[in-house]
Amino acid sequence: MTAAAAPGxxxxxxxxxxxxxxxRAAVDGIDLxxxxxxxxxxxxxxxxxxxxxxxxxxxxxxxxxGDIRVLGREMPRELAGVLPEVGALVEGPAFYPFLSGAANxxxxxxxxxxxxxxxxxxxxxxxxxxxxxxHAAGKKVHAYSLGMKQRLGIANAxxxxxxxxxxxxxxxxxxxxxxxEVRHLVRxxxxxxxxxxxxxxxxxxxxxxxxxxxxxSAGRLVAQGTLNELRAAGRxxxxxxxxxxxxxxxxxxxxxxxxxxxxxSGARPAEALVWAELARPGVEPETIVAxxxxxxxxxxxxxxERSSLEERFVSLTGEGFDVVG
Amino acid sequence: xASELTVxxxxxxxxxxxxxxxxxxxxxxxxxxxxxxxxxxxRGPLFLDRITQNGLFVAVTALVVSVxxxxxxxxxxxxxxxxxxxxSLGTLRYxxxxxxxxVRLLLVKYTGAVVFCAAATATVTTxxxxxxxxxFPVGPVTLLSGDTIDVGESxxxxxxxxxxxxxxxxxxSAIGLMISTFTxxxxxxxxxxxxxxVVSQVLDNLPQLDWLHPWLFSHxxxxxxxxxxxxxxxxxxxxxxxxxxxxxxxxxxVAYGKFSTKDVLS
Ligand SMILES: Nc1ncnc2c1ncn2[C@@H]1O[C@H](COP(=O)(O)OP(=O)(O)OP(=O)(O)O)[C@@H](O)[C@H]1O
Ligand SMILES: [Mg+2]
Numbered sequence: 260m261t262a263a264a265a266p267g268x269x270x271x272x273x274x275x276x277x278x279x280x281x282x283r284a285a286v287d288g289i290d291l292x293x294x295x296x297x298x299x300x301x302x303x304x305x306x307x308x309x310x311x312x313x314x315x316x317x318x319x320x321x322x323x324x325g326d327i328r329v330l331g332r333e334m335p336r337e338l339a340g341v342l343p344e345v346g347a348l349v350e351g352p353a354f355y356p357f358l359s360g361a362a363n364x365x366x367x368x369x370x371x372x373x374x375x376x377x378x379x380x381x382x383x384x385x386x387x388x389x390x391x392x393x394h395a396a397g398k399k400v401h402a403y404s405l406g407m408k409q410r411l412g413i414a415n416a417x418x419x420x421x422x423x424x425x426x427x428x429x430x431x432x433x434x435x436x437x438x439x440e441v442r443h444l445v446r447x448x449x450x451x452x453x454x455x456x457x458x459x460x461x462x463x464x465x466x467x468x469x470x471x472x473x474x475x476s477a478g479r480l481v482a483q484g485t486l487n488e489l490r491a492a493g494r495x496x497x498x499x500x501x502x503x504x505x506x507x508x509x510x511x512x513x514x515x516x517x518x519x520x521x522x523x524s525g526a527r528p529a530e531a532l533v534w535a536e537l538a539r540p541g542v543e544p545e546t547i548v549a550x551x552x553x554x555x556x557x558x559x560x561x562x563x564e565r566s567s568l569e570e571r572f573v574s575l576t577g578e579g580f581d582v583v584g
Numbered sequence: 585x586a587s588e589l590t591v592x593x594x595x596x597x598x599x600x601x602x603x604x605x606x607x608x609x610x611x612x613x614x615x616x617x618x619x620x621x622x623x624x625x626x627r628g629p630l631f632l633d634r635i636t637q638n639g640l641f642v643a644v645t646a647l648v649v650s651v652x653x654x655x656x657x658x659x660x661x662x663x664x665x666x667x668x669x670x671x672s673l674g675t676l677r678y679x680x681x682x683x684x685x686x687v688r689l690l691l692v693k694y695t696g697a698v699v700f701c702a703a704a705t706a707t708v709t710t711x712x713x714x715x716x717x718x719x720f721p722v723g724p725v726t727l728l729s730g731d732t733i734d735v736g737e738s739x740x741x742x743x744x745x746x747x748x749x750x751x752x753x754x755x756x757s758a759i760g761l762m763i764s765t766f767t768x769x770x771x772x773x774x775x776x777x778x779x780x781x782v783v784s785q786v787l788d789n790l791p792q793l794d795w796l797h798p799w800l801f802s803h804x805x806x807x808x809x810x811x812x813x814x815x816x817x818x819x820x821x822x823x824x825x826x827x828x829x830x831x832x833x834x835x836x837x838v839a840y841g842k843f844s845t846k847d848v849l850s
Contacts, residue, residue, distance in 0.1 A: 314677075314847075314848070314849065317681055318680075319677055319680060319681070319847070319848040319849075320847035320848065320849060321845065321847060338683060339683055339685065342681055342682070342683035343683065345681070347678075347681050349677055349678075349681070350674075350677075351674070352674075353673055353674025353675050353677065353678060354673070354675065355591060355673060355675060356673075357594060357595055357596065358591065358594060362590075362594075365587070366587050366590070366591060367675075367678050367679065367682055368682070369586070369587035370587070370678075370679045370682035370683075370684035370689075371682040371683060371684070372684075372685070372688070374682075415678065
């Protein structure tokens with residue numbers, strides 16, 4: 260680790276970063292802040308500009324406006340120094356179909372002038388081992404399945420010890436074991452001190468492995484923060500299961516909440532589920548329980564439900580299924 | 585660089601093209617052998633009439649036949665594929681992320697194309713020599729100037745001609761590389777390169793365009809006959825090398841200008 264890896268620093272930092280294709284802005288003034296050592300989930304619907312952002316971050320495409328710092332160094336000016344520290348999977352894997360998996364990795368490793376040729380065989384072997392492809396190392400890539408190519412792409416990102424991994428939809432095409440392996444892999448990488456920037460639309464996966472989240476929508480970064488911050492920003496609601504729906508509603512209203520109409524009924528027909536958004540500061544769940552009990556409401560069930568990341572995601576990026584074109 | 589050559593020569597396509605080139609002298613030799621009637625001097629490609637007397641002419645004849653189309657065709661395929669091929673596979677982005685360095689990648693790619701030019705001419709020359717030795721008598725060679733040289737000297741001359749043709753193809757390779765940086769469709773770059781080589785030769789044959797001829801990259805392509813005189817006349821070799829160097833400089837600069845700032849979006 261270099262001195263630049265001071266705790267608290269940012270692994271990726273952009274300021275008002277924009278990239279246009281013709282008239283259309285694919286990336287529109289985004290301010291990314293990816294802390295070192297984090298697993299940053301980069302979310303967004305199809306066509307929201309995730310891959311384009313990654314291309315610009317890594318110097319494949321030039322930004323129209325804005326500043327980029329990757330691992331504390333300015334990009335793309337210091338590209339040659341930064342990229343060896345970065346392992347990347349961008350817009351799916353790409354290989355020479357007529358070469359074997361191992362030969363492909365060697366080829367890409369030779370392209371890096373600073374990669375040691377002496378340890379190449381060993382590193383290629385280890386990387387293949389890590390993604391579970393050791394047995395298919397000698398097979399030509401055109402005979403690989405979709406998931407095998409994806410694994411090989413991840414292996415390529417792991418050819419050298421990296422400070423930063425940028426993985427564009429790493430679980431694409433992977434079987435359940437493969438997806439699990441990716442999660443383990445990401446965890447082991449961060450334990451080694453690396454930062455992982457991973458784009459995805461698998462929210463469950465992001466919830467399981469990320470510490471930080473950024474949400475893209477139509478080229479803009481509409482939310483960014485720790486996973487908990489982002490969830491907390493969403494609605495939280497309390498639900499009371501009780502036979503005394505009317506009283507419960509009055510008690511909740513008395514606390515300044517807006518109780519919703521009893522929703523469905525419990526196991527017994529006499530029970531109803533009364534709910535309210537927890538939108539007033541100072542009104543904590545425990546206050547509510549105390550008030551309900553004091554009001555003589557027979558509380559048979561009480562729960563606090565945070566909105567899932569999925570709800571939060573949809574509320575940020577819109578319900579529509581159509582890609583913003 | 586070694587890795588670049590590995591990729592080039594582990595490809596079935598490369599070997600198929602070299603095999604096709606090797607077939608040219610073999611076909612010529614077989615055809616001449618099978619038709620007992622001696623070829624009339626002046627008809628058919630240069631030197632064809634001499635093959636029956638001396639097998640060493642098979643290689644030279646095959647080169648004469650290959651220069652206008654077959655060699656440019658294969659070179660166009662390789663040179664047009666350089667950048668566009670990587671782009672269409674998507675490997676270009678991973679090479680750049682390695683990081684290979686854009687300028688370094690261009691240089692390595694061009695060198696790969698140059699090695700292929702040499703391999704292609706060497707294939708025709710070698711296959712020609714082998715076919716000639718196998719099917720025809722071999723002896724001292726009478727040059728265009730009327731002098732006679734022994735077999736050893738004639739091998740040297742064959743190699744010189746191969747070198748001359750390799751140099752001739754360098755400009756075309758640079759053109760292919762340049763076109764290749766402008767597109768992500770390798771077939772397009774290949775076709776454009778080959779078409780340009782044909783256009784250049786056509787223009788070279790239009791007497792109305794006299795002034796243009798010395799600037800066409802194919803102008804000296806058949807000028808290697810000068811290497812079959814005693815003493816060797818080096819002027820066309822020099823002029824050719826200079827012209828090709830000019831094309832390399834110009835196309836190289838354009839390729840660099842395009843590629844160093846290009847957005848890699850494939
Ligand atoms: N080469 C290109 N030329 C023109 N427009 C492009 C190009 N590549 C991407 N775009 C546009 O930029 C926008 C963002 O695309 P991008 O690939 O970054 O989306 P994404 O978030 O990665 O989507 P996905 O989840 O489908 O991978 C899209 O509207 C797309 O149409
Ligand atoms: Mg994408």
